[in-house]
Amino acid sequence: MARVHISIDRLRGKPRDRPPRGVSGEGETCPKCGTHFRAEELVRNARVCTSCSHHFAATARQRLDALADGGEWSEPWTDLRAGDPLRFSDLESYTSRVAKAEAKTDGSGEALSVARLEIQGHPAIAAAMDFGFLGGSMGSVVGEKLARASERAAESGLPLVVITASGGARMQEGILALMQMARSVVAYETMADAHLPVIVVLGHPTTGGVWASFAALGDVTYAEPGALIAFSGPRVIEQTTREKLPDDFGRAETQLANGQIDAVVDRRELPHRIGRVLAILERPRGLEAPPAFVWAQERAQWAAQTLPTLPKRLADRIRGDDGAQG
Ligand SMILES: [Zn+2]
Known part of the structure; x- marks a missing residue:
């Protein structure tokens, strides 16, 4: 036959x-x-x-291509699709907007793609957002994929790398979209409980509910040059306050000067920079926690035992105790 x-x-x-x-x-x-x-x-x-x-601007897949060794990565959960629990419709129905966004993107089907990859020889789980998909908005699928990514990373003992590009929560999913903020924080807690690092790269733009949740909570936070990183965009603030904002408002460089992020990193340098961090933090096989973590724990214990009593005496004095009470 x-x-x-x-x-x-x-x-x-x-x-x-x-x-x-x-x-x-x-x-x-x-x-x-x-x-x-x-x-x-x-x-x-x-x-x-x-x-x-x-x-x-780069799609989620282009970002993952640039990050992964040899541009090779595999993607789980490509079949997850947004529901329409509110049967939301404004000028156009939500389902129609999702279908159009999906046709426009290069196959990711949602505003976040997860990948298993290697960065400079270090295995990791990565999650990248796609601003081209409904403004990179966070709906229930984005939250679900991020939660699954952290669980997969924790099970496998791997670090999580998250690349953001988002206007915030997806308004068409209402409260379900806002609930993903809490869900994404829980996903990071899963990583923290497993003593595994989360590295965040903030792409342009990272605003709204995404900046107010998981984008701001990485252990190491990089941003791409010139990326807008803010809760509200400058236009919204100017319309509300009727005041002109400085041109560098919310830009990556301003956020670095204000201590909100660790470094502004050129996209071409990202694999190298992230690879160096992973080399320090990744968990060697057979060990419960990475050496840097064990070292930090030992140092903290040592400091607690050997610190002079001065801080305690100072604290007592501030409280007004200072041995005066009987
Ligand atoms: Zn140019």
Whole structure:
């Protein structure tokens, strides 16, 4: 009996001469300096302008391609899709907006993609957001994927790397979207309980409920140059307060100066930087906790035992105890 081969792409209705992932076919022009790049040049440079270092917007998959060793990673839970519990409709129904967003993206199907990958030889679980999918908004699928990613990381003893790009909670899911803020915090708690690190990379923009929850809670927090990182965007604040905000309001560089993040890192440097952190923090096989954690615990114990009594005496004096009471 002759076998029949049917292309999965054909079943899905995709054109067969589709360009490789991340290459759109046409090039793009840098909005800052006007340099034109061919699509494959942009992919090679992690979608960063080689003339002025402008960071082009990137999809979740493009970010994972740039982060993973050899651009190789596997993605679980691609079948998760948003429900429509509120049967929400404004100018257009929620289901129709989701369907359009899905058709526009390169197959991720939601605003967050999870990957199992290696970064500079260090295995990790990564979760990357896609601003092109309904503004990277956090609905129940984003929360679910993030929760599963942290559980998978904790089970496997692996670190979690989270790359954000989001306008905030997805209003079409109402309170269910806001509940994902708490859920994402619990996901990080899972990592903390397992003594495993979470590294966050803030892409442009990271605002609203995402910045007010998991984006701000990493053990190590990097941001891409020029990324807007704020709860409310400058336009909203200016309209409300009728005051002009400085041009650098909420930018990654401002957040670094204010101590909100650890470093501003060029996207091309990210694999190297994250790889160095993972080399220090990752858990060697057979050990309960990473050496850095054990070392920190031992130091804390040693400090608690050997500190002079001065801090206690000072505290007593501030409270007014100071031996005066009988
Ligand atoms: Zn440029």
